[in-house]
Amino acid sequence: MSFRVLVVDDEPAIRAQLAESLEEAGFAAEVAADGNEALRLAESGAFDLCLSDIRMPSMSGLELLRRLGDVSPETSLILMTAFGGLETAVEALRLGAIDYLIKPFAHDELIAKVRRIADQRRVVRENRNLRRIADTATARQMIASSRAMLDVLEIVDRVASLPSHVLITGESGTGKDVVASAIHKRGNRSNAPFVPINCAAIPEALLESELFGHVKGAFTGAHESKEGLLKTAADGTIFLDELGDMPLAIQAKLLRAIESREIQPVGSTRRIPIQARVLAATNRDLRADIAAGRFREDLYYRLAVVEIRVPPLRERREDIPLLANHFVQKYARELGRPVRGIAREALRLLSGHSWPGNVRELSNAIERAVIFASGEEIEARDLPDLVRAASPRDPEFSRNLREAKIEFERAHILQVIADCGGNKRKAAKLLGLGVTSLYRKLGSPNSGAEPESL
Ligand SMILES: Nc1ncnc2c1ncn2[C@@H]1O[C@H](COP(=O)(O)OP(=O)(O)O)[C@@H](O)[C@H]1O
Ligand SMILES: [Mg+2]
Numbered sequence: 001m002s003f004r005v006l007v008v009d010d011e012p013a014i015r016a017q018l019a020e021s022l023e024e025a026g027f028a029a030e031v032a033a034d035g036n037e038a039l040r041l042a043e044s045g046a047f048d049l050c051l052s053d054i055r056m057p058s059m060s061g062l063e064l065l066r067r068l069g070d071v072s073p074e075t076s077l078i079l080m081t082a083f084g085g086l087e088t089a090v091e092a093l094r095l096g097a098i099d100y101l102i103k104p105f106a107h108d109e110l111i112a113k114v115r116r117i118a119d120q121r122r123v124v125r126e127n128r129n130l131r132r133i134a135d136t137a138t139a140r141q142m143i144a145s146s147r148a149m150l151d152v153l154e155i156v157d158r159v160a161s162l163p164s165h166v167l168i169t170g171e172s173g174t175g176k177d178v179v180a181s182a183i184h185k186r187g188n189r190s191n192a193p194f195v196p197i198n199c200a201a202i203p204e205a206l207l208e209s210e211l212f213g214h215v216k217g218a219f220t221g222a223h224e225s226k227e228g229l230l231k232t233a234a235d236g237t238i239f240l241d242e243l244g245d246m247p248l249a250i251q252a253k254l255l256r257a258i259e260s261r262e263i264q265p266v267g268s269t270r271r272i273p274i275q276a277r278v279l280a281a282t283n284r285d286l287r288a289d290i291a292a293g294r295f296r297e298d299l300y301y302r303l304a305v306v307e308i309r310v311p312p313l314r315e316r317r318e319d320i321p322l323l324a325n326h327f328v329q330k331y332a333r334e335l336g337r338p339v340r341g342i343a344r345e346a347l348r349l350l351s352g353h354s355w356p357g358n359v360r361e362l363s364n365a366i367e368r369a370v371i372f373a374s375g376e377e378i379e380a381r382d383l384p385d386l387v388r389a390a391s392p393r394d395p396e397f398s399r400n401l402r403e404a405k406i407e408f409e410r411a412h413i414l415q416v417i418a419d420c421g422g423n424k425r426k427a428a429k430l431l432g433l434g435v436t437s438l439y440r441k442l443g444s445p446n447s448g449a450e451p452e453s454l
């Protein structure tokens with residue numbers, strides 16, 4: 001993609017010469033006779049750079065500089081000013097111009113400046129792309145070290161390449177979205193679309209046309225026909241999030257679509273074949289909803305061919321130190337803060353909290369702590385009050401000495417595991433325990449497995 005320059009000068013000969021020099025040097029150039037024409041071109045043109053004279057009849061270069069920022073903030077500007085206009089040049093830099101040229105100038109000088117700006121642009125763009133790739137990689141990363149989550153991962157791997165529909169259940173914030181995208185990514189449909197839709201967030205009529213599509217004129221406001229997401233997902237995956245909140249009428253239509261592998265857009269008599277695999281998630285107890293007549297039993301059995309239950313965080317506290325450290329790295333990088341780790345006492349509090357909002361709550365607490373932290377480590381005082389107050393007021397807190405000893409032992413073991421970066425063999429050695437008894441004391445069966453990430 002070539003670097004695009006817009007040349008603005010009221011002198012036809014000058015703007016033509018400048019454009020010619022730029023094109024000879026390998027840039028794409030267009031010309032405008034004044035500020036208004038320049039703004040019009042910039043609106044549609046996606047220019048990287050604007051080279052503008054300062055003194056022009058209808059709009060000054062400074063005014064153009066100001067208005068260009070609104071129309072096309074990505075366009076940098078170099079101002080050309082006559083000899084003696086140094087003060088205006090300085091003013092231009094203050095207003096955001098990237099550079100200036102004093103007339104008359106050698107075209108070589110101009111080309112050198114433009115080339116330097118083009119190089120900077122390229123580096124910034126490349127970095128931005130790299131960052132985006134890194135972000136999606138971490139967005140998909142799934143941290144798991146507890147036996148319970150390793151079991152979840154094992155099922156994910158086993159079902160990923162099968163065509164079976166999967167129902168993912170678990171409290172809010174436990175990582176159901178993460179599990180769904182892991183199933184998609186690890187399966188043989190990973191190059192096909194992954195299409196998520198939140199069934200709770202959309203009114204019934206809209207949800208119907210989102211899922212199945214509609215034809216033009218199907219209802220007031222249907223100016224165009226629209227393809228249903230079940231079709232858009234092609235041979236990929238459709239992820240029905242918050243399935244438990246889907247209205248009964250749509251449940252019926254969805255069941256028919258899944259069984260016949262066909263959908264009928266709203267207002268159409270035509271049936272369209274679909275191939276997408278269906279993943280669904282809910283934080284509701286669907287069996288209770290079935291009993292109460294709020295959810296169709298036949299749809300439940302269709303979708304729950306495989307059911308994956310993502311356990312709440314309080315049932316897998318061993319994951320807390322690793323997750324917390326993962327979020328520290330993530331937010332420190334994103335927010336550009338020099339935070340590297342978590343102090344001992346803070347980690348003890350994190351490990352003891354009951355996390356009713358699960359991993360999402362932990363993630364938010366760490367984000368906040370990364371912002372508040374004054375040093376390289378997150379301290380107890382950087383944590384939300386609820387987390388700090390948790391220990392004694394935790395509903396699970398026990399006054400019984402034997403239980404308190406077990407709790408203390410557990411917290412101590414978790415701390416040492418965290419100090420060892422999650423390495424349980426090393427932690428067991430420091431604690432003077434065998435790996436098996438370490439797992440027993442944590443209340444989960446021995447796996448000896450190392451933390452895993454996707
Ligand atoms: N095992 C995990 N590893 C890393 N991040 C996780 C994990 N589980 C959850 N998260 C993060 O926690 C947040 C909540 O997870 P999400 O999948 O949206 O929960 P749910 O869909 O169950 O409400 C998301 O930001 C997600 O990236
Ligand atoms: Mg979710």
